[in-house]
Amino acid sequence: MRLLVTGGAGYVGSVVATRLLELGHQVVVLDDLSTGNREAVPAGAEFVHGEVGADTAGVLAAHGPFDAVLHFAAMSLVGESVTDPDKYWHGNVVAGIALLDAMCEAGVGTLVFSSTAATYGEPDRVPIVETAPTAPTNPYGATKLAIDHAITSYAHARGLGAVSLRYFNVAGAYGGAGENRVVETHLIPLVLQAALGHRPDIAIFGTDYPTADGTAVRDYIHVADLADAHVLALEAAESGTHRIYNLGSGEGFSVREVIDTCKQVTGIDFPVRIAERRAGDPAVLIASSQRAVDELGWRPQRTDLTQVVADAWEYTRALGERAHSAPR
Numbered sequence: 017m018r019l020l021v022t023g024g025a026g027y028v029g030s031v032v033a034t035r036l037l038e039l040g041h042q043v044v045v046l047d048d049l050s051t052g053n054r055e056a057v058p059a060g061a062e063f064v065h066g067e068v069g070a071d072t073a074g075v076l077a078a079h080g081p082f083d084a085v086l087h088f089a090a091m092s093l094v095g096e097s098v099t100d101p102d103k104y105w106h107g108n109v110v111a112g113i114a115l116l117d118a119m120c121e122a123g124v125g126t127l128v129f130s131s132t133a134a135t136y137g138e139p140d141r142v143p144i145v146e147t148a149p150t151a152p153t154n155p156y157g158a159t160k161l162a163i164d165h166a167i168t169s170y171a172h173a174r175g176l177g178a179v180s181l182r183y184f185n186v187a188g189a190y191g192g193a194g195e196n197r198v199v200e201t202h203l204i205p206l207v208l209q210a211a212l213g214h215r216p217d218i219a220i221f222g223t224d225y226p227t228a229d230g231t232a233v234r235d236y237i238h239v240a241d242l243a244d245a246h247v248l249a250l251e252a253a254e255s256g257t258h259r260i261y262n263l264g265s266g267e268g269f270s271v272r273e274v275i276d277t278c279k280q281v282t283g284i285d286f287p288v289r290i291a292e293r294r295a296g297d298p299a300v301l302i303a304s305s306q307r308a309v310d311e312l313g314w315r316p317q318r319t320d321l322t323q324v325v326a327d328a329w330e331y332t333r334a335l336g337e338r339a340h341s342a343p344r
């Protein structure tokens with residue numbers, strides 16, 4: 017298939033693009049490099065430097081015909097979405113609608129969309145199933161939910177075949193691609209940077225959550241398993257329907273447990289400090305991915321947190337060495 021991957025210079029987008037190329041698909045990456053890296057775009061993909069909102073229509077016309085779009089390009093930081101909501105409503109929703117319109121105009125009928133667990137907000141019960149109420153606790157989740165609603169109505173009215181994948185906490189690395197953001201806010205890469213001595217310590221955001229050890233619990237999914245789900249979603253998309261799947265490992269780990277696993281995997285002890293809760297963070301997010309298992313035939317292979325952290329560590333260490341040996 018010929019595929020447009022928006023955000024293919026970002027973490028998840030670059031891993032999925034790598035996987036699609038391995039499977040013999042043709043990949044065009046559209047990315048504005050606002051948070052991604054040009055070097056992350058896998059060799060073998062065509063790269064277009066541009067914005068989803070302004071440039072998708074032109075790219076679909078000039079580089080097509082395309083069989084499908086995989087839409088990753090988005091703002092995705094909970095804390096930033098609370099302080100800069102305009103960036104999120106424009107970058108995620110306004111640009112997302114422009115992408116849907118451009119797809120309809122160009123006759124591209126299949127979409128795989130990066131949605132998020134943040135669409136559910138603070139869940140009534142875990143694991144979270146796809147029929148759970150959606151009540152985002154932050155603008156990030158609200159913007160992703162808004163696009164999910166738009167996709168549903170475009171699927172029904174315009175015959176789009178769409179699949180939204182609601183990721184829980186993605187981590188790990190695959191095929192030389194991993195987490196490498198200019199501004200890093202995610203737990204595992206930050207902890208590994210502390211292990212490397214690139215930051216003085218790691219802060220635990222809140223120790224007064226209603227959880228076993230008082231720190232927030234998340235469900236960490238290996239990015240390679242996530243990539244496999246995108247491939248299955250692409251095959252499963254059906255005109256006129258919008259399917260939604262949660263993707264996680266089904267197991268929750270507290271911030272303290274993640275830090276302990278990182279200490280164990282790296283063999284390095286580093287300072288840990290207690291900080292205030294971060295605005296907009298729910299206490300516990302754990303996925304039920306049963307629907308993806310039943311309907312997509314998804315079979316996650318790397319569900320052990322130790323393996324997730326080990327793969328992330330290998331990538332982070334290599335990145336640190338490259339930065340160290342780069343000419344100044």
Ligand code: UDP
Pocket residue numbers: 094185201202203204206218219220221222232233234271294297
């Ligand atoms: N977290 C933390 N210290 C950090 C970064 C994150 O305690 O330096 C916590 C954060 O509050 C959340 C969990 O780790 O409870 C996972 O956060 P992350 O930003 O990785 O993903 P999110 O759950 O926000 O998508």
